[in-house]
Amino acid sequence: MKRIYVVLFSVFVIASGNSQKYFSKNAIVRFHSESKVEKIEALNTTASTVFDKSTGKVEFAALNNAFVFEKALMQEHFNENYMESTKYPKTIFKGKVLDADKLDLTKPGVSKVTVEGDMTMHGVTKPVTAMGQITVDAKGVHVESKFKVKCSDFNIEIPSVVKNSISNDIDVSVKIDYNLLNK
Amino acid sequence: MCFAILLQIGIFTFPIFGQEDLLELLGEETPSFLTAATFKSTRIINSQSIENSAKGVLDIKIQHRFSSLDRGVSEFFGLDGATIRIGADYGLTNRLMTGIGRSSLDKAVDGFLKYKVLRQRSGKNAMPLSVSLFGAIEIKTTKFADETRPNYFSSRLYYSFQILLARKFSDGLSIQLMPTLLHRNLVGTNIEKNDVYSLGIGLRQKISKRTSINIEYFYNPKNQLAKEFVDPLSIGFDIETGGHVFQLHFTNATAMIYKGFLGETKDTWEKGQIHFGFNISRVFTLVKPKMLE
Numbered sequence: 001m002k003r004i005y006v007v008l009f010s011v012f013v014i015a016s017g018n019s020q021k022y023f024s025k026n027a028i029v030r031f032h033s034e035s036k037v038e039k040i041e042a043l044n045t046t047a048s049t050v051f052d053k054s055t056g057k058v059e060f061a062a063l064n065n066a067f068v069f070e071k072a073l074m075q076e077h078f079n080e081n082y083m084e085s086t087k088y089p090k091t092i093f094k095g096k097v098l099d100a101d102k103l104d105l106t107k108p109g110v111s112k113v114t115v116e117g118d119m120t121m122h123g124v125t126k127p128v129t130a131m132g133q134i135t136v137d138a139k140g141v142h143v144e145s146k147f148k149v150k151c152s153d154f155n156i157e158i159p160s161v162v163k164n165s166i167s168n169d170i171d172v173s174v175k176i177d178y179n180l181l182n183k
Numbered sequence: 184m185c186f187a188i189l190l191q192i193g194i195f196t197f198p199i200f201g202q203e204d205l206l207e208l209l210g211e212e213t214p215s216f217l218t219a220a221t222f223k224s225t226r227i228i229n230s231q232s233i234e235n236s237a238k239g240v241l242d243i244k245i246q247h248r249f250s251s252l253d254r255g256v257s258e259f260f261g262l263d264g265a266t267i268r269i270g271a272d273y274g275l276t277n278r279l280m281t282g283i284g285r286s287s288l289d290k291a292v293d294g295f296l297k298y299k300v301l302r303q304r305s306g307k308n309a310m311p312l313s314v315s316l317f318g319a320i321e322i323k324t325t326k327f328a329d330e331t332r333p334n335y336f337s338s339r340l341y342y343s344f345q346i347l348l349a350r351k352f353s354d355g356l357s358i359q360l361m362p363t364l365l366h367r368n369l370v371g372t373n374i375e376k377n378d379v380y381s382l383g384i385g386l387r388q389k390i391s392k393r394t395s396i397n398i399e400y401f402y403n404p405k406n407q408l409a410k411e412f413v414d415p416l417s418i419g420f421d422i423e424t425g426g427h428v429f430q431l432h433f434t435n436a437t438a439m440i441y442k443g444f445l446g447e448t449k450d451t452w453e454k455g456q457i458h459f460g461f462n463i464s465r466v467f468t469l470v471k472p473k474m475l476e
Binding site: 021023025041043045048049050051052057058059061063065068069070071072073076079080081085086087089092159161162181 | 204205206208209214216217219220236237238240274354392393424466468471472474475
């Protein structure tokens with residue numbers, strides 16, 4: 001009987017060693033677009049994400065209507081006319097951190113990574129590649145990433161009247177403070 | 184708790200079943216969505232809509248009602264004459280809004296408060312409709328009709344109260360019911376009531392992403408107003424651009440405050456006494472949301 005416990009325990013330890021999952025429910029997504037006429041900035045501090053170090057898999061979800069804009073009217077337009085948030089409430093990314101097995105998240109340090117995957121936004125799924133930086137310090141695992149998104153790739157239509165004031169290119173930056181899941 | 188333990192066992196002992204949706208591990212609750220843009224503007228046409236100016240947002244409104252179309256070519260179908268209201272609305276909080284205005288008709292000054300009691304939302308804590316309370320004071324500043332009798336400042340005052348009940352049924356269709364009380368401190372004759380009870384209905388139907396048809400009608404039960412006054416009916420078209428909302432409409436009312444359009448509308452649609460008019464709204468963000476600082 002004792003032996004069974006030992007075996008079970010070691011399986012447990014080995015398994016959990018292999019499966020290091022990290023999560024955050026308040027990841028920060030910021031986007032920024034600039035044209036000659038209008039600067040548009042929005043911030044979402046409630047995105048959810050899970051990163052499985054053992055497989056490299058990473059998933060990310062942000063509620064579109066949790067983006068806060070400087071101008072309330074912009075926020076309304078964003079949800080009602082561009083993102084159609086009642087129809088497509090979430091923007092989701094599912095992908096993989098390349099060479100995740102070479103990462104060591106137990107030692108303090110900074111490493112550059114590449115993330116590849118599919119982003120689903122406004123009902124359209126498109127492959128996205130982003131460079132990121134993982135910092136490990138005493139407080140935990142922190143990730144920062146910047147990438148670009150084109151509205152036209154996701155069928156987000158900019159009407160001709162405002163073509164000059166709204167840019168098709170959106171700069172997105174993501175900041176995550178990961179915590180170990182089920183620690 | 185039980186779920187958490189199961190989850191833990193699942194993760195730690197059976198990593199082989201790692202095909203699961205990672206985000207589901209967070210056990211996310213269904214989020215709650217506040218219904219946005221039940222109406223496009225804070226006004227349906229003449230009446231208030233369920234919408235408020237957001238906190239820290241100043242909304243400058245210019246409202247015009249021209250003379251009636253039946254005046255024909257010589258009066259350029261009414262465009263030669265106009266009544267105007269210039270106003271400013273401001274969002275004190277995301278639920279409480281205030282506004283002031285000045286109308287050319289009756290040289291009236293008006294001020295109001297509008298408070299969102301309930302907000303329609305879907306998902307968690309779903310709420311089927313939005314409810315707002317509205318109250319206004321309107322002051323007529325023209326000379327008294329009879330200056331020889333004792334006149335009091337209070338005689339210039341009009342109060343209106345409304346309960347706004349609105350529901351956005353789909354992306355395109357919103358309907359609002361408005362039980363309304365108009366109190367007039369001074370009325371012209373004995374048969375006119377100081378308190379006028381009225382039921383308004385407002386409707387918005389989107390016809391494209393940025394345009395909609397709006398209808399607004401107030402039913403005034405009989406024997407409250409003098410005989411010559413009728414129910415106001417307005418039909419409008421909203422166009423939204425970047426920071427503006429243009430509301431164009433046809434109406435039999437020339438006033439843009441409650442005492443006027445509710446209690447003193449004389450013109451009728453049947454006789455072609457229809458007025459073209461518009462509301463233009465321009466918003467300015469005076470206070471940024473806290474999160475962005």
